[in-house]
Amino acid sequence: MAETGRLTRTPVAAPLVSPVTLLRIAIILALLAAWEFLAHSGWLYRDVVPSLMSIGHALAELLMSADYYFHLSVTAAEIGMALSIGGALGLTVGILLGANRFLSKAFESYLYYLGPTPKIIFFPIMIMWFGVGPESKIALGTLSCFFPVALNVAAGMRQIDKVLIRVGESFRANSWQMVVKIYLPAMRHPIINGIRLGLGVALIGTLLAETKLSNKGIGFLIIQAYSIFDMPRMYAMLIVLFVLAIGANALVGRFGGLHDIKRL
């Protein structure tokens, strides 16, 4: 289906600005205008929809404060730790489940059903186990990102071309060599996809935990802005956070894609 779409490429000289770009600009402008109108209309409580100017001002202020980068680095470190611990655990469990049919039949359904349950409710337990510091946030992020990585890796492992596995076996590769030379390169796609999903949920888990109970990190700053009702600052922080999250997600996806092209 997708192939038929690709074939119909018309070799007409592209106009200066494509209609798609024009429509995008129009939508953005319309949204901004509607926002500004709402901000000045007085229909909502004051500051619930602050004017674009004040959000811009708060954004500039935010990006220039050294304090913000300290909190950002705390959160980034937490997410990084969560992703590396959860990712490594997920990868190991995923390879075990993918390689062994018996283990997969015995345990994978538990992972499958536990995967999409809300993880934030484990936060009280994490606080008791790991304290109120960054450790409990890392633990929650780890718990969140373990499941998508493990499930993706296990599924990816089963989809590996049997020929590749036979090649490895005929070279008499040992288990470690099989993992490093055959399994991991053959399932880079599901692994990267798992990491992409894992990054998303680790980010959500860590930040939500920070909003619940912490004294540093972006989540803490957001909830602090809420409690002193500094709405422009909160909007500014959410904008930066969304840009960073979407950017990180695209980067992981792009990294996977680029890697692929080089190999081809």
Next chain:
Amino acid sequence: MSATTTPARRASPGDYLPPVVGIGSLVVFFLLVELLIQLGAVNRFIVPPPSEVLGSFGRVIVEEDILQRFLLTLTECLTAGVMLTVFGVSGGVLMHRFKLLQQACETWVAAMASAPIVLMYPLFLVIFGRNAWTIIMMGFVAALPPVILKTIEGIAGTRKVLVNVGRSFNLTPTQQFWKILFPAALPTIFVGVRLGLIFALINIVGVEFLINFGGLGQLINELAERYDLAGTYAAICFVILVSILFFMVLEKAERWLRPVD
């Protein structure tokens, strides 16, 4: 295929072994935890003994209005689900109908799907106040992107043959949509709605916990704040069981809706 057509394949004992091992290792794990706690190797004020957690199930169910909480969370979830279906599916249809709109916005929707939308809950709290609507809207907004994307995917993936049948019957665009495209896309759309409902449930329980308001999520927060350790663990288990049940029902419904390929 052939395996399913041979009618009387007796289940061999080997088929039961993996699930038995799965359940068995869970039981052994809990027994081990119990033993370690009884021996004093694990602090019982950090991890309550599984027997105590099991015992407090009844207490939590009876004393904490769990049925009412469950119904509240379910209502929030279903309200978000209805809104998701209406707005998500019509959004997807609209974007498929106007190609330019799809080209302009599909990447945005996909980007939103990867954004941590639930982090906007303080904002929703300001806009809607601390009530059920904040929770419902949070679930709705966070779960909207997959429904839109799956609707587009479903309609765009309609088999060419079916579209051609419609054309050869000279159907008007409206007829073409209702008689061909929409029924063909329905299974994929339901996958989107299922994903949406799962996202909605996760976010709704999460926000209930975070803002300490409403149904099952709040229960966990309350018990944890009371330092009722066994109760907290029991409530968490209960919420996990409820969500697993919810996924299973959705999966069954999806299989029931999906025609035999």
